[in-house]
Amino acid sequence: MLEATSTQNLVSFQIPIVDIRTPSCLEETIRKKVVSGLARPYNKKSIPDLLLYNETGLRLFEDLTYQPDYYLTGLEIEILSKHSLKIADSIPVGSLIMELGAGALRKTALILDALEAQKKEVAYLALDLDRPELVRTLGQLNGKYTHVKLGGLWGTYDDGRRWLSENTSDSPRTILWLGSSIGNVKRDDAGDFIRSFGDVLSSKDRFVVAIDSRYHEVDTICRAYNDREGFAERFCLNGIDSFNQLFGRAIIDISCAKYRTVYNEVKGRHEVYYRCTHDFEIRLPGDYPPTFLYEGELILLAHSYKYAAVERESLWLRAGARPEKEWMTDGSYTVTMLSWP
Numbered sequence: 147m148l149e150a151t152s153t154q155n156l157v158s159f160q161i162p163i164v165d166i167r168t169p170s171c172l173e174e175t176i177r178k179k180v181v182s183g184l185a186r187p188y189n190k191k192s193i194p195d196l197l198l199y200n201e202t203g204l205r206l207f208e209d210l211t212y213q214p215d216y217y218l219t220g221l222e223i224e225i226l227s228k229h230s231l232k233i234a235d236s237i238p239v240g241s242l243i244m245e246l247g248a249g250a251l252r253k254t255a256l257i258l259d260a261l262e263a264q265k266k267e268v269a270y271l272a273l274d275l276d277r278p279e280l281v282r283t284l285g286q287l288n289g290k291y292t293h294v295k296l297g298g299l300w301g302t303y304d305d306g307r308r309w310l311s312e313n314t315s316d317s318p319r320t321i322l323w324l325g326s327s328i329g330n331v332k333r334d335d336a337g338d339f340i341r342s343f344g345d346v347l348s349s350k351d352r353f354v355v356a357i358d359s360r361y362h363e364v365d366t367i368c369r370a371y372n373d374r375e376g377f378a379e380r381f382c383l384n385g386i387d388s389f390n391q392l393f394g395r396a397i398i399d400i401s402c403a404k405y406r407t408v409y410n411e412v413k414g415r416h417e418v419y420y421r422c423t424h425d426f427e428i429r430l431p432g433d434y435p436p437t438f439l440y441e442g443e444l445i446l447l448a449h450s451y452k453y454a455a456v457e458r459e460s461l462w463l464r465a466g467a468r469p470e471k472e473w474m475t476d477g478s479y480t481v482t483m484l485s486w487p
């Protein structure tokens with residue numbers, strides 16, 4: 147169970163949420179990424195996808211996950227519904243479970259339900275970027291479990307990793323990273339990202355990662371990020387509001403950008419852009435030079451990498467991890483449990 151003093155509070159109150167953000171807070175990190183992304187040349191500019199995950203964005207993303215077009219959630223639910231007891235079997239009594247980028251917790255609840263059914267005393271910590279959303283989503287599970295203790299960690303993946311390294315105990319730990327969020331990390335960096343968690347885990351700990359595959363029709367992939375009801379578009383365009391909020395003033399008008407998506411088959415990644423509707427200039431507060439944007443110019447907002455089986459093998463190699471168990475739907479979506487020697 148949770149032993150460190152700082153974590154005992156997590157289990158004794160009604161779903162407490164601990165602020166684990168580093169002092170040089172997230173906003174500053176995002177601002178720096180904005181500045182460097184906008185300094186790039188024509189058609190190579192980018193805006194960090196971290197801007198998408200404010201309270202409004204997380205709610206829009208949750209709405210998107212209910213759309214049949216967003217097949218990823220459906221496939222993951224299929225796997226977790228079918229195998230939740232087996233996944234729970236692999237999580238020992240007394241475990242600490244930390245979920246990276248927990249989001250709405252609809253799918254997580256399938257695993258927590260299975261742990262509860264097995265009467266396993268475990269602690270579950272949802273880690274995410276927006277505190278009000280952690281309160282809301284964890285609140286929906288309030289009172290549901292007797293054996294599963296709930297808590298929240300407000301911070302980034304990096305904060306979560308640091309928290310794990312600072313809060314060691316004898317409890318086995320399981321890290322969950324669901325929703326194919328790994329797709330938002332560049333393919334070349336994804337193995338190192340997983341390895342960085344392996345570095346703070348022990349041989350009895352596990353890392354569970356859900357990954358979407360390349361094995362879908364291109365139309366199916368494109369439809370997921372451009373659903374018929376327009377949730378994906380609203381989710382991404384909310385990034386402009388979030389951008390303006392970050393800098394405390396209306397810097398980009400929503401009419402300046404159109405939503406543009408494409409599946410890059412060579413890279414095996416879906417790409418989301420803002421396409422500039424006309425020439426305009428961005429002036430950030432501070433001593434930054436202005437950025438000129440031109441009609442038709444694309445600004446990369448997010449990518450979602452898809453993995454072939456062989457690419458997943460390379461990922462494990464790069465992460466220095468061993469795939470212990472794997473659950474899948476006809477190979478098109480996988481949930482893999484990793485360990486480190």
Ligand SMILES: C[S@@+](CC[C@H](N)C(=O)[O-])C[C@H]1O[C@@H](n2cnc3c(N)ncnc32)[C@H](O)[C@@H]1O
Nearest residue numbers: 199247248249250274275301302303324325327
């Ligand atoms: C693609 S959504 C997946 C949400 C949820 N896990 C699911 O499966 O539906 C990505 C989630 O990761 C969170 N996230 C993105 N980048 C993050 C970071 N650097 N640190 C912590 N959370 C992050 C977002 O806020 C969001 O909840």
